[in-house]
Amino acid sequence: MSSEPPDLSQPPHEEVRIRRSAKRARYDRETIDAIVDAALIAHVGTVRDGRPVVVPMLCCRDGDWLLLHGSPASGTMTHGRDQDVCVTMTLLDGLVLARSAFHHSLNYRSVVVLGKAEIVRDEEERSRALEALMERLVPGRQADLRPTTEAEIRQTAVLRISLAKASAKLRDGPPGDDEADYDLPMWAGVLPQQAPTIRAPASRIAGNAAAMRSGERS
Amino acid sequence: MSSEPPDLSQPPHEEVRIRRSAKRARYDRETIDAIVDAALIAHVGTVRDGRPVVVPMLCCRDGDWLLLHGSPASGTMTHGRDQDVCVTMTLLDGLVLARSAFHHSLNYRSVVVLGKAEIVRDEEERSRALEALMERLVPGRQADLRPTTEAEIRQTAVLRISLAKASAKLRDGPPGDDEADYDLPMWAGVLPQQAPTIRAPASRIAGNAAAMRSGERS
16 A cells, blocks of 8 residues: 555546546546536436437435436437446536636536446346436435335336546636736636535534534525 | 528537437527526546546637637646547526425536537637637626737637537426426526626627616616
8 A cells, every 4th residue: 555645636547537637637536526416417418329318317426336317218328338438517606707718718617537338237226317307406305205106117217427537627717818918907806606405404414503604604 | 592591400410419318508699699608617538548528627619619718738638639629518497396306306407519629720810719718708898908029929829619519408407397296395496606707898788788787687
């Protein structure tokens, strides 16, 4: 066992190395997991008849796996299983308004996952995966719902992809303008674009009082 | 010239026919244009070495074209040009909370565009495309900025894809529950998820007073 910290600036596989704007790349699982956990929709790319197909799917993370929810009859479920897929999740955080059109940008966090998509066949595993997706959609709601029936579980398909080949890319912070432009008489800055998020009910959060205080502040 | 209204339930090309949940499909340009005009980020799928690659890019519509903004050195700009691409834009409108896990859903509007991506080579055209992208990002801001230099225009690449092969898919409205579940004692409904939008400055809107009144209400 090495005591060296892992080099977070290096990709786990050459396949996922980010070449453009490499300073915005992250390869550590902490960053990747946080982005995947905040994403609700993944854009899933497959190849059909040699051509790309990209469809949006509900996603969530379960440990080292990315789960995708769909109908058993959907094209991506039937064409994507056991095939190479590219799953991309993008969170738009802000519009970056600079002092020139050229330096306008977006603040974003994105993750790209490469791998083979496996269909979750085992009914118990699928049931667990559906609970994870439900928990992602509205934390804590599952407990209030009637139990899911076996027929309902059979009518839902779940794909999973390992997070072993994943990379993140993000931009954060204010606009970066040309030196000569900073004195121009115009507003520049970031307009937030985050969608609202739903928190778990307070009673289910460990360290309840502290969590509620932090919730009140945000 | 036929006076028959076009059949909006049919796709313009078999390639873009939606098979799953066909009742949610739309093929009319009015619906497609409205979704594209509301999307800021497109997920662009290409095929490289037989495998799918999906990357997020800033997008906007210019008439019958979908424009994508990027660096001339990016993989999608170099690999995507003159190749088949699939560009998907998804707007998440709401979380649909039903009375059973199974009937939970998302309200969304999405568009899929299939076609060959062309690089916009002409400098004047590219300059116009960049203005369209800027106008999309923050309506009306262009007029306040210093002029874009020729060097800046050269450092930016734009891909365009015809909207001729496009389809839209959307879900709207409240949850649809099993008859027996409607009496269960729990809240059900839609939690909105729209990101904030930016309007053009009031002075540039035709019918200024009416527009401002409608702006105040929304």
